[in-house]
Each structure stands twice: as C-alpha cells, then as structure tokens.
Amino acid sequence: MKRSSHSNNPSARTRPSVLVLLLNNASLVLFAVVLVVFALLSPKFFTGDNLVNILIQSSSTAIVATGMTFVLLTAGVDLSVGAAMFVGAAVCGKLVIGGQPIPLALAAMLGVGLAFGAVNALFITRLRIIAFIVTLATLFIGRGFALRITETRAMNLPDAFLQLGSAKVAGIPVPVLAVALVVAAAQLVLSRTAFGRQLYALGNNVESARKAGVHVQRLTASVYVISGFCAALGGIIALSQLGAVGPKFGENYEFKAIAAAVLGGTSLFGGRGNVFPGTVLGAVLIQCVENGLVLLNADPYLYPLITSAVIFVAVLIDSIRNETLAKLSRRRIRHDDLASGAP
Amino acid sequence: METTNHEQRTTNDALLSFRAIEKSFFGVRVLKSVSLRVRRGSVLGLVGENGAGKSTLMNILGGNLRPDAGELLLNEARFEPRHPTDAARAGIAFVHQELNLFSNLTIAENIFLTSFPRALPPFIARRQLRDRAAELLNEVGLNLSPDTLVERLPAGERQLVEIAKALSLAPKLIILDEPTTSLSARETEHLFALMQRLRERGVAMIYISHILGDVLRLCDDIVVLRDGAMVGNGVRAEFTSERMISLMVGRELSQLYPKRRERGDSVPLSPQRGEGWGEGWERHETQAANESAGLNHPAPVTPPHEPFLGSSRRDEAHASQPEKDQSLVTSAATVQGFEARNFVSGNSLPVERRGGPEALLELRHVSQPHIVRDISFALHRGEVLGISGLMGAGRSELARIIFGLDAHAGGEILLNGKALPRSGPRARIQHGLAFLTEDRRHEGLCLEASIADNLALVALRRHARTPLKFLSTGTWREAIRTMRAAVKLSPNARDEQAVKTLSGGNQQKVVIGKWLVAEPRVFILDEPTRGIDVGAKFEIYQLIHDLADRGAGVLVISSEMEELIGICDRILVMAQGEIRDELRSVEFDRERILRAALLDGARTVTSARTP
Numbered sequence: 027m028k029r030s031s032h033s034n035n036p037s038a039r040t041r042p043s044v045l046v047l048l049l050n051n052a053s054l055v056l057f058a059v060v061l062v063v064f065a066l067l068s069p070k071f072f073t074g075d076n077l078v079n080i081l082i083q084s085s086s087t088a089i090v091a092t093g094m095t096f097v098l099l100t101a102g103v104d105l106s107v108g109a110a111m112f113v114g115a116a117v118c119g120k121l122v123i124g125g126q127p128i129p130l131a132l133a134a135m136l137g138v139g140l141a142f143g144a145v146n147a148l149f150i151t152r153l154r155i156i157a158f159i160v161t162l163a164t165l166f167i168g169r170g171f172a173l174r175i176t177e178t179r180a181m182n183l184p185d186a187f188l189q190l191g192s193a194k195v196a197g198i199p200v201p202v203l204a205v206a207l208v209v210a211a212a213q214l215v216l217s218r219t220a221f222g223r224q225l226y227a228l229g230n231n232v233e234s235a236r237k238a239g240v241h242v243q244r245l246t247a248s249v250y251v252i253s254g255f256c257a258a259l260g261g262i263i264a265l266s267q268l269g270a271v272g273p274k275f276g277e278n279y280e281f282k283a284i285a286a287a288v289l290g291g292t293s294l295f296g297g298r299g300n301v302f303p304g305t306v307l308g309a310v311l312i313q314c315v316e317n318g319l320v321l322l323n324a325d326p327y328l329y330p331l332i333t334s335a336v337i338f339v340a341v342l343i344d345s346i347r348n349e350t351l352a353k354l355s356r357r358r359i360r361h362d363d364l365a366s367g368a369p
Numbered sequence: 370m371e372t373t374n375h376e377q378r379t380t381n382d383a384l385l386s387f388r389a390i391e392k393s394f395f396g397v398r399v400l401k402s403v404s405l406r407v408r409r410g411s412v413l414g415l416v417g418e419n420g421a422g423k424s425t426l427m428n429i430l431g432g433n434l435r436p437d438a439g440e441l442l443l444n445e446a447r448f449e450p451r452h453p454t455d456a457a458r459a460g461i462a463f464v465h466q467e468l469n470l471f472s473n474l475t476i477a478e479n480i481f482l483t484s485f486p487r488a489l490p491p492f493i494a495r496r497q498l499r500d501r502a503a504e505l506l507n508e509v510g511l512n513l514s515p516d517t518l519v520e521r522l523p524a525g526e527r528q529l530v531e532i533a534k535a536l537s538l539a540p541k542l543i544i545l546d547e548p549t550t551s552l553s554a555r556e557t558e559h560l561f562a563l564m565q566r567l568r569e570r571g572v573a574m575i576y577i578s579h580i581l582g583d584v585l586r587l588c589d590d591i592v593v594l595r596d597g598a599m600v601g602n603g604v605r606a607e608f609t610s611e612r613m614i615s616l617m618v619g620r621e622l623s624q625l626y627p628k629r630r631e632r633g634d635s636v637p638l639s640p641q642r643g644e645g646w647g648e649g650w651e652r653h654e655t656q657a658a659n660e661s662a663g664l665n666h667p668a669p670v671t672p673p674h675e676p677f678l679g680s681s682r683r684d685e686a687h688a689s690q691p692e693k694d695q696s697l698v699t700s701a702a703t704v705q706g707f708e709a710r711n712f713v714s715g716n717s718l719p720v721e722r723r724g725g726p727e728a729l730l731e732l733r734h735v736s737q738p739h740i741v742r743d744i745s746f747a748l749h750r751g752e753v754l755g756i757s758g759l760m761g762a763g764r765s766e767l768a769r770i771i772f773g774l775d776a777h778a779g780g781e782i783l784l785n786g787k788a789l790p791r792s793g794p795r796a797r798i799q800h801g802l803a804f805l806t807e808d809r810r811h812e813g814l815c816l817e818a819s820i821a822d823n824l825a826l827v828a829l830r831r832h833a834r835t836p837l838k839f840l841s842t843g844t845w846r847e848a849i850r851t852m853r854a855a856v857k858l859s860p861n862a863r864d865e866q867a868v869k870t871l872s873g874g875n876q877q878k879v880v881i882g883k884w885l886v887a888e889p890r891v892f893i894l895d896e897p898t899r900g901i902d903v904g905a906k907f908e909i910y911q912l913i914h915d916l917a918d919r920g921a922g923v924l925v926i927s928s929e930m931e932e933l934i935g936i937c938d939r940i941l942v943m944a945q946g947e948i949r950d951e952l953r954s955v956e957f958d959r960e961r962i963l964r965a966a967l968l969d970g971a972r973t974v975t976s977a978r979t980p
Contacts, residue, residue, distance in 0.1 A: 218492045220485040223478050227471040234469040237433070239453040239483045297473045 049347035053291050053307050056340055060311060064318035071321055078199070084313035085201035086264040088306050090279050091286035092212045093256025095305045096249040098287050099216075099229045101296025102150070102157040104253040106142055107283055109168025111261030111276030114138035116172040118262075119181040119271045128186055132262055139258025142168065143251035150250065151243045157250075165280065173273060180272040183265065191266030201263045205306070208259065213302040225249065229296030285333075286312055289340045311336070382408040383442070384573045385430075385461075385542060390439035392425055392597075399425050401598040402439070407542065407590075410571040412564065414588030414605075416581065418617050418902035422597040423577055427544055431463055432456045454483065462535035466547040466577075466900065468527050470534075472520035477502035479519055480534045505533040510559045524551035525760055532560065536567075543567070544575045549583065550900055553760035561587060579902055581610040593617055618904050625903075626935030627911045728786070729922040730802070730891045732771070735780035740766050741946040744780070748891060748922040753913060755933035756926045758943035758966050764926045765807055767943070768893050771924075772804040773797050784891065798827075803889035805880050807896040807926070813880040816869035821845075823868050823879050824852045827886045852882040856912060874905025881912060892916055895926045910936050930962055942966050 048055055065072035090107050097104045114135035121131040142164060149160040193200045216222035228235040228245055236242045261276060268275070284294075289308030292299025299305070315333050324332075385407040392400040400422045407413045417423050428434040430441065432450030441448040443459055450456045456463070470479050477498050486501065488494035502515035511529045519527060528551050535543050545564075549557045564574060564587060578584050584591060591608050593601030593616040601608070601616040614625075728747040735744040741763050748754050756764050769775045771782060776792045783789065784800045794804070806812040815823055825832070825845060832845040849864060856878040862871055868879055877897060884892070894913065898906045913936055917923050927933050933940050934957045942950040942965035950965035952958065 214492070218495075220483075220487070220493060221491065223474060223485070223493070224482060226473055227478075227482055230471040230473045231469075234471065237453060237465070237469050239457055297471070 045350065049343065049350055052340065052343040052347060053289060053304065053311070056289070056336070056343070057307055057311050057314075060314050060318070060336065064314065064321070068318065068321040071318055076317065076321070078202075080310060080313050080317050081202050081205075082199050082267070083317065084309045085205045086260040086267070087279070087282045087286055087312065088205045088260075088309035089208050089263060090257050090260035091283040091290075091305045091309050092208055092301050093253035093260075094280075094283040095287045095290075095292050095299055095301050096212070096216075096225065097157070097253045098284070098292050098294060099225050099296060099299060100246055100249050101229050101232075101294075102246065102249065103161065103284070103294075104146065104157065104250060104257075105161040105280045106146060106164040106168055107253060107257035107260075108276040108279035109165045109172070110139050110142035110254050110257040111264065111279060112172040112271075113142070113168045114258045114261045115265055115271045115275050116176045116181075118265065119183055120175060122183055123181060128184070135262060136255060136258045139254040139256070139261070140251060141254070142257065143254025144247075146254065147247035147250040151247045161250075172275075176271060176273065178273050180270050182270045185269070187266050188269040191263070191269075201267065204259070204263055208256065209302050209306055213300065216301060221245070221248075226297055229293075229298070231297075282309075282312060285337050289337060291344065293344075308340075384409045384444065385448075386442040387426070387430075388440050388442065390426065390429065390441075391437045392422075392429065392434065393437055399597045400429075400436070401596075403594070403597070403599050404439075405592050405599060405602060407573050407575060409573055410568055411589040412568055412574045412576055412587055414584040414591040415575055415577045415594070416579070416584055416591065416613055416617060417594035418904050421594040421617070421902075423594055424546075425597075426594075427463070427546065427575070427577070430456065430461065430544065457483070457538055460538065460541035462538045462540035462543045464528075464531050464535050464543065464545045464548050466550065468524070468531060468551075470519045470527050470530060473518070475516045475518055476506065476513065476522075476530050476533075477515035479530060480505060480515075480537050484537065501537070502533070505536050506530075508536060509533045509563060510556075523761070525553050525556050528552055529556065529560075532563070540572060542573045542575070544577070546577045547579065547900065548576075549578065549580065551760075556760075579900075581613050581903075584613070585610065614903055617902075625907070625931075627907060627914060729784070730771070730924070731783040731786075733781050733783070735767075735770065735777050735782060737770060737775070737777040737779075739946075740775070741770065741777075744948055746941055746948065746951070748924055750890075750920050750922055751917050752939065753917050753923045753925060753937045755937035755940040756924065756943055757930055757933050757940050757962050760928065762943040762966065763946035764943050765895050766946070768804065768806075768895050768924070768926055771893060772802060774804075798887060798889075801888065801890035802893070803884040803887065803891065804893045805877075805884065805895060805897060807899060809877055809880050810869075814868050814876060817867055819865045820853075820858070820862060820868055820871070820879055821849050821864040824849050824882050824886070827883050848886065852885060855885055856882040857908060858882065872905065873899075873901040874908065877901060877905075877909055878912070881909075890921050892921055892923045893926070894923065896928065897925065898927070898929070898932065906932075930959060934959070934962075 061072070070076060090111070094104060094107065117138050118131040118135040121134055122128060146157070146160055146164055149155050150157050190200060195203055198206075216225065224235070224240045224245055227238065227240060228242060232242060257276075257279070260279070264276070265271065286308035287299060287305045288294065289311055290299065290304030290306065291308075292304060312333060315336055316329060319329055319332060383406045387403055387405050390400050390403045391398070403422065403426060405413070415423055415426075425434065429436050430450070432452050432455045435449075435451070441450075443461075448459060450459065450461075471482070474482070480502050481498055486494045486497040488497065499515045506513060506515060506529075509529045509532050511526060511533065513522075513526070519530065522530065528548060532545075532548065548560060552560060561583075564576075568574065576584065576588055585605060585608065588605055590604055591601065591613070592599060593613055595617055601613070727750040729750055730748040732744050732746055736742050744767060746754075756767070758764050766775065770777045773789065773792045773794045773796070781788045784797065784802055787800070789800070790796055794802075810816060815826070825848070832841050832848065852858075853864075858878050859871075859875050862875060868876060871879065892913075897913070898909050901909060910932075913923055913925065917938075925933065925937060938954055940952045940957065940962065941948050942952070942962050944966050950961065952961065
C-alpha cells in the first residue's frame with residue numbers, strides 16, 4: 027500500500043514553482059518589465075505608432091541576429107556580420123550609382139554576404155582556425171576593403187531604397203514582413219528539420235555528434251553561410267531605412283546581434299536557444315530600451331550603459347536559472363518523507 | 370543460451386571477419402595482425418585490458434580509423450568503412466561505453482538524429498518519430514515518453530536510450546562496449562534478456578566487458594586480446610574466468626584482490642610534512658616488527674579486539690569464501706549498532722595500545738529530506754569501509770553530503786571528533802577529507818591538462834614560495850615525482866602528457882595522487898574502479914589498502930559487491946537512503962547483502978524515479 031504511494035507521488039517533483047516559471051521565461055519577464063517601466067515614464071512609449079516604430083527599427087538587428095543564433099547554437103561566433111553588411115552595401119551602392127538595376131545590386135549584396143560566410147566557413151572548417159579569430163580578421167579586412175571602395179565617403183542611394191523601406195504590403199511595413207518571413211523560416215528549420223536538430227546536437231557535444239554520424243564540418247560551414255546571408259539581408263533592410271552608405275554602416279551590428287540572441291536565451295556555449303520567440307524578443311527588447319531612452323530625452327551617453335545593464339541582468343537571470351533548475355531536478359531517493367515518514 | 374550449436378561452425382557462418390588487421394600509432398603497433406570472426410546470430414565476447422586494442426579494433430569497424438593493413442569482410446564482401454555512417458548503413462550499430470547522447474534533445478530526437486523520418490522533406494514527421502521511438506523504448510524496457518529531454522534521465526536510463534538508438538538501425542551486428550557500467554542490476558538483467566531476444570532473431574553482437582562472469586554467461590565465442598595481439602580465441606566452453614584473466618594479463622593472476630601490503634615497501638609520502646603519514650609510517654615498522662616476532666596470527670581470544678582479523682582474511686586472498694574466516698568468528702559476531710568499536714582493520718594493534726580505535730569520520734543521525742534518513746556510522750583509522758547498495762540507493766548522494774557538496778538538514782558529521790559545518794568542501798579538505806567522485810573524467814580531472822598539472826592542482830600554492838608567488842619548479846617537480854611513485858603511475862606516461870590520453874586506471878591514480886598532496890586522513894572513493902581493467906583494478910585495490918595501512922580511513926562506494934567483499938573490513942548496505950545492514954568481514958555474505966539492498970526496495974527504488 028505504502029509502496030504504491032511512493033511511486034504515485036510525482037506531484038512532489040513536478041509541482042511547478044513560480045520561481046522556476048519566472049526563470050524559465052526570463053526574457054519575457056524582462057521584456058514586460060522594460061515595457062511597463064517605459065510606459066509609466068513616458069506616455070508616448072506605449073502607443074501603437076511607437077510600438078510599430080520599434081518593430082521597424084529593430085528589424086535589421088533581428089534578421090542579423092537570426093543568422094547569429096544559428097552560429098551561436100554550434101558554440102561558434104560570427105564577428106564579421108557588420109563588415110559583411112558594409113561591404114555588401116558598398117558594392118550595392120557602387121553598382122546602383124554606376125547605373126545597374128537595383129535588383130541586380132541587391133542580389134550582388136546577398137552574394138557578398140554568402141561569400142563572407144563561405145570564406146569564414148572555409149577557414150573555420152578546413153583550416154581549423156577558431157571562429158573568433160577568423161571572423162575578427164574578416165571583420166577588419168571587410169571594413170577596410172569597404173572603406174577603400176567607398177573612399178570613406180558617404181554614398182547617397184536613389185529614393186527607391188527609402189521607398190522600399192517605408193512601403194507596406196497589406197498594411198504591414200516591408201521590414202517587419204521581412205523579419206517575419208526570415209524568422210518563421212529559421213524557426214521551422216531549427217525545430218522541424220533534421221538539419222536544425224543536428225545543429226543542437228552539434229552545439230551540445232561536437233565529439234558525440236561526430237561519432238553519431240552527423241556531418242559536423244558541413245553543418246558548421248553552413249551556419250556561417252547562413253549568418254553571412256542574414257547579415258546581407260539585414261543590410262538591405264538597413265539600407266532601405268537609411269538611404270545611404272556611410273563609413274559607419276553596419277558598425278556594432280555584431281555586438282547587437284549577439285546581445286539580441288543572448289537576451290533571447292541563446293547560450294554562448296552552444297546547444298540552447300531559439301529564434302522565435304528568443305532572438306526576436308531580444309532584438310525588440312534592445313530597441314525598446316533605446317527608443318524609450320530617446321523618448322525620455324535621456325543623455326545619449328547613457329544609452330550603452332543602460333543597454334548593457336539590461337543585457338547583464340538577462341545573463342545573470344540565466345545563470346541563476348541554470349543553478350536553480352539543477353538543484354530542483356536533483357533526483358530524490360526517498361519518496362516517503364513527505365507522506366508518512368519511514369516506511 | 371545453452372542451446373548454441375557449436376557444431377554448425379563453418380566459414381560460411383561468418384557475418385563479419387577481420388583479416389590480419391594491423392594498426393600503428395606513432396610507430397607503436399597497437400594491433401598486430403588480428404584476425405577474428407563473428408558468426409551470424411552469435412555473441413562474440415571481446416575481452417582484454419584497457420589498451421589491449423579493443424577500442425582500436427572497434428574504431429576500425431566503425432569507420433573512425435582505417436587499418437594500416439588487413440581487411441574486413443562483411444557477408445563475404447570487402448568492407449571499408451570511412452565514416453560512421455558507412456558502418457550504420459551496413460547494419461552495424463555501436464553502443465559506446467561513454468554515452469554519446471545529447472542532453473538538450475529529446476529521447477526520440479537522440480534515437481533518430483541521423484535518420485529522422487520525413488513525411489514532407491525536409492520536415493521531420495513528428496508523429497512517426499514519436500511512435501517509432503516509443504516502440505524502441507518499449508523494446509528496451511524504458512517506460513518513458515519519447516519527448517522527454519535526455520538531460521532529465523539518470524545514467525542507467527541514458528544507456529538504455531543508447532541501446533534503443535542502436536536498435537533503430539535494425540542492425541545485423543551490434544557492438545556493445547561495456548554497456549552495463551551505468552546500469553542497475555535490474556536494468557542489466559533486462560539488457561541481457563534483450564540481447565537474448567536479439568540473438569534469437571539472428572542479430573550478431575560483439576560484447577566488450579570487464580565483467581568476465583557476464584561474458585561467460587552471454588557469449589558464444591570469446592576472443593582475448595593482449596597488447597594488440599589475439600592471445601585467445603574459441604568457444605565459450607573453452608574458457609573460465611581464470612583462464613581469461615591469465616590470458617589478458619599474460620601471467621597467472623593468482624588473485625583478484627590483493628593481500629594487505631607487505632610492510633615496508635611503500636613509498637613514504639611528503640616527508641617534510643604530514644603528521645598523519647608520519648605516524649602511519651612508524652606504525653608500519655612496529656607492525657613489521659610484530660610480524661617478524663611471530664605475532665601475526667594470534668589466537669582469537671578476546672572478541673572485541675580482534676587485531677589481525679582483516680589481514681588474516683586478506684591472507685586468504687580471494688575473500689570470496691567467507692567460510693574460511695569462520696574460524697575467526699567469535700561470540701561477539703552480531704554487532705548491529707553503529708558504535709561497533711570492536712571492529713577495526715588489520716593493523717590496529719598499535720592503535721589499540723594507545724587506547725581504542727580512533728573514529729576519523731563519524732556520522733550521527735544525518736538526514737536530508739528525500740535523500741537520506743538517519744545515517745549513523747563511524748569510519749575508523751586504518752579501516753576500509755564499504756557501502757553497498759543498488760543504483761539509486763543514495764550512496765553517491767550520501768558521499769556528496771559528507772563532503773559538503775550538498776547540505777543536510779539534520780544530524781551531524783564529525784571529522785577527527787570535531788563537528789563539521791553544514792556544507793562547503795573547503796573546510797573539509799583542510800581537515801583532511803578527500804573525495805573521489807564517480808565521474809572522474811569530468812569531476813575529478815582536467816582532462817586536457819597534463820599529468821603534472823593535475824597532480825599539482827591541489828598543492829600549487831605550496832610550491833609558490835617566493836614573494837611574488839612564482840612557482841618553484843624544483844620542489845614542484847620533486848613533489849610530482851613523489852606522487853607518481855606513491856600511486857605507481859605507469860612509467861611510460863610522461864609528466865607533460867595530457868591526462869585524457871591515459872588509461873582509466875592511470876587516470877584514477879592521478880586523481881588519488883592529486884589528493885595525497887593534501888594529506889587527507891579520510892578518503893571517500895565513489896566507484897573507484899569503474900571502467901578500469903582487471904590488472905589496474907588490482908593496483909587500485911592495493912593503493913586503497915596502502916592508504917588504510919598508513920592510518921587513513923577509506924570509505925569505498927561500489928556497485929560491485931565482489932569488490933567490496935574483496936577489499937573491505939566492513940560493509941554497510943544502503944537502500945532507499947537508509948542504512949539497512951552492516952556486515953563485518955567475517956559475516957560477508959552475498960545473499961545477505963543483496964537481501965538488505967533489495968528488501969522493500971527493489972521496486973520502489975527503480976520505479977520511483979519518475980522523470
């Protein structure tokens with residue numbers, strides 16, 4: 027009689043504590059807190075127009091961060107995304123100003139992104155140089171190259187670009203639509219395809235993945251190509267919003283993209299995270315903070331401090347969560363203590 | 370399994386043949402013209418010490434390595450696997466000793482990672498995935514949802530998932546490399562029954578294990594490797610455990626468990642410090658003198674002080690015949706209380722003279738809700754105390770509590786008579802407690818670091834004497850040399866060599882050596898010989914006796930009952946987080962231990978682990 031009570035007593039173990047629930051949805055909670063704080067501080071913040079504005083402004087970061095998430099899932103990193111955007115935009119600008127049709131220029135920009143990814147992938151998988159070093163190098167080489175072809179001058183692009191950025195399809199701004207498509211595709215790939223699940227396996231343990239017959243090299247190479255492609259796509263969105271290529275184009279995007287992914291719960295050690303809702307939420311969160319600070323007329327020098335404070339809190343919550351979950355999931359040996367004492 | 374038809378043994382029977390396989394690493398021949406055959410629907414036992422070439426051979430079969438010479442024949446056709454998928458495609462599945470599962474994926478995803486069912490490519494057919502996984506889980510006897518994340522499973526269940534994964538390939542040949550190391554007795558039985566079913570279905574298997582009894586029980590044919598060469602090959606009937614061992618070791622191994630070491634040949638440790646070791650050292654000499662004076666076998670007179678009981682038992686070597694010790698059973702045989710002061714290990718005589726055995730570590734009514742309840746016992750100077758029990762009985766958890774890694778709610782833990790703080794290992798280490806975890810690879814060692822760095826880890830600070838705390842290389846090297854000698858680390862291993870390249874036995878020695886620097890008086894060893902081959906096990910046992918002989922108290926947790934019976938002075942049996950029985954060496958009895966471990970526990974312990 028007592029025995030059966032032992033084995034049928036899972037409630038003690040599966041009872042979801044409020045703390046765990048909060049910790050497990052840390053990015054959502056943080057997001058809500060930021061929304062509430064800014065809504066209270068500024069009446070203009072929580073308006074439909076402003077929220078749409080935030081979505082539009084965060085769109086290029088969200089797309090670049092989507093690619094970055096793929097890389098982070100394999101425990102790699104891609105620091106060259108901003109450079110890929112810059113080189114792509116420079117090539118695109120040159121072509122357009124040289125009289126080439128815009129679609130061709132955009133395709134060339136995507137091509138540059140893919141090429142960046144391919145070069146990174148080549149060095150990382152074939153020459154086995156660690157991703158941090160490879161992409162740091164391509165970051166500087168790329169920016170230097172782009173500065174040379176733009177002669178460090180800003181290039182103003184035709185109005186068609188700005189029109190693309192402000193266009194709407196069925197009432198939805200094109201940049202937001204682009205994010206939705208990219209994110210949906212990415213999330214489907216990650217959660218519903220063998221490729222996606224193998225990425226998670228690879229991030230969890232490369233050696234085991236190799237032994238299990240996962241094509242580690244191929245997968246690793248592909249995430250950098252995906253990241254390069256997403257960087258170029260994010261670059262196109264940014265171009266359509268700025269209408270010009272300046273020498274600072276794409277700067278700090280590697281930081282924003284990594285921050286967005288991490289804010290969304292992606293682990294830098296690989297194997298954990300997702301694009302939706304994670305990374306998207308992270309990207310929007312960063313934009314919320316910046317937007318809110320603008321509305322509050324805060325000192326611009328405070329922006330990076332406050333943004334990094336938010337990121338720090340997210341990482342802190344993440345580590346607290348891991349510890350707490352580990353403690354709670356520890357195996358119980360005796361199941362009688364709760365009910366009736368000794369058997 | 371007795372119905373094997375050995376007479377059917379013909380060449381055509383061979384599913385897989387290795388022919389004159391050669392392999393060298395850096396000029397060292399690790400496989401010397403190995404030829405062997407696996408018959409259809411049979412189980413081939415592959416035994417040999419670690420480093421004998423079993424893994425290399427299996428890596429060649431699995432496509433991870435290519436042979437330098439020789440060939441593989443699968444179904445009479447040449448088979449040249451170049452990638453793990455080649456082997457899988459040919460119907461060869463591996464169940465590795467180390468688990469290769471991905472904790473962030475579900476059971477189903479782990480099983481089908483490289484062969485996801487797809488209804489509408491590239492998308493995974495999730496229902497089909499779940500159904501097929503459920504079927505396989507059912508087959509291996511794991512009653513869990515296929516959507517359970519693997520990180521929530523204990524090691525034993527993960528091993529079963531590995532086996533389900535192997536079965537998913539519908540293999541013709543399964544290689545099982547030490548599959549039972551993390552399984553409970555029940556799970557092991559379940560696995561053996563499953564192997565039997567597979568065999569009847571015509572699936573061939575290669576079974577690699579250090580548990581020779583299992584090999585004899587399960588296998589139709591047995592192959593013994595030593596130093597990369599095949600030294601034994603035949604049907605099961607030709608083998609006994611003793612024969613396998615002598616073939617593996619290349620010498621007659623007269624015993625599985627060592628006698629208590631002859632005094633005087635041990636290496637003095639840390640001569641500059643350590644009163645504990647110094648005393649121990651003196652005691653050896655006293656003892657040696659006593660022995661030479663013929664005091665070694667006193668007549669069993671006064672029961673409470675039976676000084677040489679332990680060593681007498683060890684002189685009988687195997688200890689697998691407790692009857693031999695019956696002559697020493699005395700009237701005080703039934704000591705059930707935890708204050709069993711009359712029981713100390715072999716060389717307790719000098720201690721006795723100083724007035725009673727010394728409890729180095731004492732637990733008084735230690736409890737922690739859901740984990741352990743009312744644990745009381747004392748570990749004495751010079752004693753090897755074993756803790757037996759099934760998987761999930763709370764042994765490792767108790768060890769973690771003693772070492773302060775986990776908290777305990779009630780009771781107290783005394784080290785050298787002083788109560789310890791509730792938690793935190795730091796104070797315990799300072800007071801002379803050492804803990805070797807069951808997972809030495811991940812928790813006990815820095816695998817990528819060198820032997821020297823690992824040995825020096827605990828004591829680095831001691832070798833930084835200059836004002837700027839630079840390491841003093843001279844004393845450091847000296848300390849490393851002392852440690853290596855103390856634990857008898859393989860002389861072939863260079864100080865600079867990464868620990869991960871060592872065999873399991875040598876890795877364990879590095880862990881012990883690392884702790885010796887801190888001069889602990891109490892050792893807690895959790896599964897000290899897991900994954901270690903026969904020869905090296907013996908050396909670890911010797912090391913354990915050595916520690917006890919020098920006056921340390923050693924607490925050994927092990928799932929191998931034979932091992933505890935072979936090396937311990939006293940055994941506690943745990944079940945469901947409680948101590949259920951206590952046996953002195955004269956009472957050692959497999960049945961009694963098993964009964965205590967299983968009593969009221971078998972079903973509950975295993976079934977209560979709801980994920």
